[in-house]
Amino acid sequence: MTHYIVVGAGQAGQSIVTTLRGQGFEGQITLIGEESAIPYQRPPLSKAYLLGDMELDRLYLRPTQYYVDENIDLRISALVTGIDAAAKTITLETGGNVETLHYDALALTTGSAARRLPAAIGGDLDGVYTMRSLADADAVAPEFVAGKSVLIVGGGYIGLEAAAVAAKKGLKVTLVEMSDRILQRVASRETSDYFRTLHESHGVIIREGVGLNRLTGETRVTGAELSDGSTLDVDFVIVGVGIVPGTALAEAAGIAVDNGIKTDLFARTSDPSIYAAGDCASYPQNGVQVRLESVGNAIDQGAIVAKNMLGQNVEYTPKPWFWSDQYDVKLQIAGLSIGHDQVVVRDGAGMRSHWYYKDGKLIAIDAMGDTRGYMVAKRLIESGKTADTMVVADPNADLKALLKV
Template sequence: MDFVILGAGQAAASLSAKLRALSAEASITVIGDESAPPYQRPPLSKAYLLGEMPIERLTLRADAWWEEQNIRLLTGCKALRIDRDAKRIETTQGPVTYDRLALTLGATPRRLPDALGGDLGGVHCVRSIADIEALKGELRSGRNLVVIGGGYIGLEAAAVARKLGLNVTVVEAAPRILGRVAAAETASMIRDVHHANGVTILEGTGLQALRGQGHVETVALSDGRSLPADLVVLGIGIAPETSLAAEAGLQIENGIACDEQGQTSDPAIWAAGDCASFPWHGQRIRLESVGNAIDMAELVAENMLGAQKAYAPKPWFWSDQYDAKLQIAGLSAGYDQIVFRPGDSSHSGSVWYYANDALIAVDALNDARAYMVGKRLIESGRTPDPKLVADPAIAVKELM
């Protein structure tokens, strides 16, 4: 049986490895449009950009591994069309047929339209090796960087640039940073870290346009101000890569719509990772994280071989900014109560989210113990008394 995995990121590496572990006989092909083999994305915009990690360490599997596992890896190969009737993918390297297909297409960074200056030189996204290589040469001490977007991507880029000696301003159109993904208490801790490191954060400030002659020179804001900019980093979110799936007639709903087993509206096609949405607690969600890419991909591999298992995600995330580490367990959407627990040092603490008197998520900044305890409580379905959580005199382990 021919298994084909379209997309060559973290989910593809995990799915192909699991398939091979479960079936020595299966024919497995992985197709990726980048020239590099599957690699880690999180270190790209942090350790790799800072020069603390060589490109060789980004790679998820050594070249020899693919040969040893008898997995055909097609890099620099762009998929043009999925022919569901013929069970064939048309690519720039010729047609590839499949019996069962997995879509691990990831997501694409949102860019500014040309009318707003998105086509100017010096305007960067941070998603791929090519993006980072283009950015690297422009990150020079003393230059002015404007980051558009105060989410995790933008804030992580701001932290790296500040460590490299650039003058950094973050522009966020919403009333505050991290408005869609974290409580005000978490945002406050992160804001304090950036202020302590010399970053200017402008909240509730819209972008009018980027301006310059061929290369960005200024950032015009909606309040009339103009910021000098030698370069701009866009952190305005990512969109699931669904174009091939949509053109093939697959159901699209906040990504490529899957059932609880990762199967799409075509019984011969599955999806996993950033591009896939799935039912969870009565809603349809999509998770953008390494943990989800690995866990969902491995489950899909089992189900492509007939296991018929339902996906039960255990969401966890992290963000490294300067020497601060934010660790997140659970999903905070729908919370109706917040409890803040002070940490043991400056720029540390945890935010505990409750919904209908149940603990649903924990954000922990420089507080690994709070993160681990919160994660275990959430995964076991237990809820600590909010009054005990808020009391720093009670050791966090006692909340178990």
């Protein structure tokens, strides 16, 4: 019987196995995850789950019974220690037991790991946390006690989401970002300004252009020394300074790596029997290997892997979309704003959106409470159309008319 193995039980891995069964594949499927939990959503961890607004069972992508009903061999708390690409086998360790599994096709959806602070600057002290996994969220949750002081290192989406949760729970929050502004890598100055103002209105202290020299404390963190010479007393620290793609297993097997596990347009790696998808995988675009860190990419790329395992030879055409929840603001993003040369602001009652253009063409949108604007822009971007900047800038304009052009 044909056997497909998926290593990595996150959003991309789940997408692969669900699509395989949905496409009518009746062979053997094994889904392997290192964590003790069944496949779950990660985005709510730093938002609704940490706030206590989402129960654990709502995190799960599918209930346990799904894997039984669909005859998917789900292995959790299991570690793949090696791939023998020539023999088409993997070595699997589960609870001290070691076994060898043969595959006809293998998918690597090994995700990513949060970057940690070096031990030399206090990164190994108790009270220093990252926010990537369910275990991370469960570990830090007891720290969220009103009146405590938290330092958040990093002004990306994870850091800002954690800051919002902490502020809503009554903590004293300081966020440091060594770049000139928060969200500098992923958004325009206009979007950075919007979220800085939002956080400061909730009492968060944001210090841009300031890095962390070191954390202080004997065994547990008690303070921080910053690059501008100032010091802070802190009760705990959350580090949100990016992620590292999970490429170690692929590299050890001799699979090509370039900004992640290198894939072609069909999500195949340098070994034609091995595919990759999600945070760990890069794909070719305009001569370079691009890697998207998003749920949308994991789902879409995972589905392509499944179809191509089945011999359909479908190219992956990414349609990037993201979101972030901070306080009562829902940020929705479509497209990639990299290289934009114009930002058009749409500002109305209870909503705001930033429309990104390059050489006169609409390439992305950041929408804060502007759901209608987001939906219209997303459709335009995905169809390769643009939008009249005069119409976009008018909050009273009928945006749906742009779809008829």
